[in-house]
Amino acid sequence: MKRTSLISTITLVFAAFATDAFAQETASATATATIVTPISIVKDVDMNFGNVAVQSTAGGTVVLTPAGVRSTTGGVTLPSTATGTITAASFTVTGTGNYSYSITLPSTALTITSGSNTMTVTNFTSDPSGVGTLTAGTQTLNVGATLNVSAAQAAGTYVSGTPFDVTVNYN
Template sequence: MKPILTISGITYLIILLTTSISSAQVVADANVSANIVTQVSISRIVDMTFGEIKGTTIAGTVVLTPAETRIATGGVQLVPGKAETATFTIDGQGSYTYSVTLPSYTMATAAGNTHIIVDNFKSLPAETGSLSDPLTLNVGATLNVAPDQPTGHYTSATPFDVIINYN
């Protein structure tokens, strides 16, 4: 009879432990929600052009500010004419903040595989801001003209990227 009591006692303890563990549980619940916002978008309106310039035996630069002002340094001379910043339209969720990532540089090539470097990209408005309505973004940069830079029409083989993200 002792073995029956021992088995009965063990069974009773297991039921007792299981019952006390089960009754120690508590439950909480939570809801799930999501807010899908308007995707941020960017569209190119105008390509960047530094206009016509004249190089010399002295290296120099042409700075095209985001406000569309051309400034020559070194041996570069500006020829009167039209220069334009790259212009983009940014759109997205109203009142959200955004950031702009500009390239570090790009290269333009003329016939004969001659290269010229464009760097120091800047934007107006600044590289961070808040969206309220579709926004116009102007991007300027610096054209680096080598001494005796060969004449020609220089253009980028691939467009440069301007990246927009929500903060």
């Protein structure tokens, strides 16, 4: 009995030392944060479809590419001598160099008006399309769209009452 008691006591002593020796370990880590230049977008040039003519019996569209090139469908024609000012919208995007960013264009129609007459601008497109890269911290973003013209559209200069939004965000 004495021997069993002695073995039990020795076992408890070793167990106590073993628990203390292996019960706790410590590791260290550092914390890091990198502040990047905030992304920004500034409008340089407004969108302008230029001069457009339309038949009295058939409407159509004017497609303005991000490169500022126009084409038509339906009863819409483009005067060859009095073209007017033709520009895709242009923006400068700035931020941290070599970062990529997403581009969000309007998804709903933009109404432009001349007095009580209206037309809509739809199908916005951009170059770059969808995603851009800030080479050296800057990039030009051009935006085109489609102008929807009704048959016998009234003459006038049509302007949007509110500007359209182009949103950029780091990926």
